[in-house]
Amino acid sequence: MKKALEIAKKLSVSHLDIFCAPKHFDIYASENVLRELRDLADSLNMSLSLKAPAFTQNIASFNDYVRDLALKQYKRCIDLCAYLECAFTTIRAGIFFYEERRKMAFALKQLVENMNNILLYASKAGVNVLVENYYLPMDVVKRTRDLQRFVTFFSHFENFGIALNMAHLINVREKVSRVMHDKKVLEKIRAVYLGPPPTPWDTEYDLSKMDLVVKMTKQLFPKLRDRTWIVASIDSEIAKKLIRILREFR
C-alpha cells in the first residue's frame, strides 16, 4: 500500500481507492499496518476509500454461508473505513443466481433487509456506503433503472450513494444520457470508476471500446465534476492516459 500511495502521489492524484482483495490488501491487516497507512495518506494529503471484496461475495445469496460471509466482510470494510477515515466504501449490490430468480420477491425482500442492515451499521460508524453498478446478467444492479430502484429503496439513508462504473455501463449497453437525465440518481453518485471495458476488475480489456469510455466521460464530467473520479486499471499506461483525459476535461 505504501508503494501504491507513492505512485498515486507521483501521478499527482489526491485520492486512493483501495481494492480490498488479497494479496493486494488484507482486510484483517494488523492495527500497526493500518495506522501506518493512515498516517502516510495523511502526510501525503491523500484521501482514501475502500472497494470491498466483490468477486464471490454476495449479500443477495440464499446460501446462508455465502451471505453471512459477505455481510461480515462488508462490515469489516466499514470498520476499516471508519478507522482509516475513508471517504466511503464501495460494495456490490449482489447477484441473483438461478434459485434467487425463481423466488424473486423473497430474494429482493432479503436483499433490502441486508442493505438496510449494512447502511445502518455504516451510519453508526459515520461511513458512506456506495453501491457500484456491475455488468453480469445476474447482477442486481446493472442499469439505470436498477440504480433508480436502489435510490427509491435507500435514499432515506444519508450515507447511501452510488459509485458509477463507466465500463460496466458500456458493457450492458446503457447510454450515459439515461443517467444524466435522472436527477435523483445523479445526486446520489458520489464516485465514478473510470476504466476499460468489460471491467476494470480484470486483466483482459476490450480496448476497442476505449473511445466510447472517453466520449461518455466527456458527456458526464460536467455534471459530476465535483465527485471523486477513480481511474481503475491494472495497466499503468491506460491509467495514465485516463488521468490525462480527466485533467483535460477539468
Next chain:
Amino acid sequence: MRPIYGVSTAILGKYDESIINAVDFAGEKNFDVLEIICEAPEFVPGKVPNEYLREIRRKADDYGLRLQLHAPFYSINLASLDPEVNQMSRYILLKTIEAAVELEAKMITFHLGLCFLPCKLYYEEAMSILLENVMMLVDYANEHSIILAAENRGGRLDIGRSEDLLYVINKLGKPKNLGITFDVVQANVVNDPIEEYLKVKDFVVNSHIRDAPKGKEALLAVGEGEIDFQKLVKLFIDNNFYGPYVFEVSSKERALISRGAFEEIFSNLLLNDDKAVS
C-alpha cells in the same frame, strides 16, 4: 452393458417444486439415478435437517433410485486467495460429502473454482491452494467410499478447461476416487465437445447431457441443439462409458425426450454393430 440414465434436479422449474418432486418423477419414470443440485434455499449442505435427508433417501430407496449430488457452486471457489472464501468453500464441500453419506450417494460433482483478478495475478499460488483443497476433499471422500467428479467448465472465469482438470488429477497422482463429470454443453462452449471428450475420456465417471446451439450454453433436450450426439455416444461406448448419463435439462419433458433420443441412438448403434458382424 446397459446404459445408466439419470436426471438432474435442474428439471424443477416451478416455484413450489421440491427435491421430493424430482425423486417422484425420476422414480416413476424409471430413471436409474437422480443428481441433486445442492442449492439454497432447499438444500444447503450442513443446513438440511436430517429428517429431510432421510425422507429423500427413503423415497429414493422405494423406487430403487440411486442418488448422487452436485455440490453447491455459486460463490464457491476452491482456488480463492481470500482465506475466508477459501475456508467457506472447503467447509461447504465437506458438508456436501457428509450429506452424501446420509443419502448413501456415492458420487459428487463439483467445480474446481474461479479465477478472478487476484488469481490471474498470482496464478501459481491460486493453483497451489486449489490442489491442497482438492486433495483434502479427496481424502475425506475416500474415507466414505465417495467418488468426487470435477466438472469441465466453459465460463470465462472458470477453472475447468479439460487441461485444468487433467492438471489437477495428474498433480494429485491420479487418486482413484477423483474423476471427471463431462458436461457436453460446457465443452460445447469452448470447443467441439467430441474433441474435449477425447482429451478427458480416461477419467470420465459421470456426464451431464443436454444440448445447445454451437458454442452456446443452454439446457435443451438432446436433438434441440447442434451437438452431434450420434458421434459422442459412439465414443462413449468405444470407451466403455455407459453412464451415468445425467440429463441436466430445464424441464421434465426435456429429460424424457433426451432419454428417448439416447435410447434411439443406442439401438441404432447396436443395430449397426449387428449388421457389421453378420
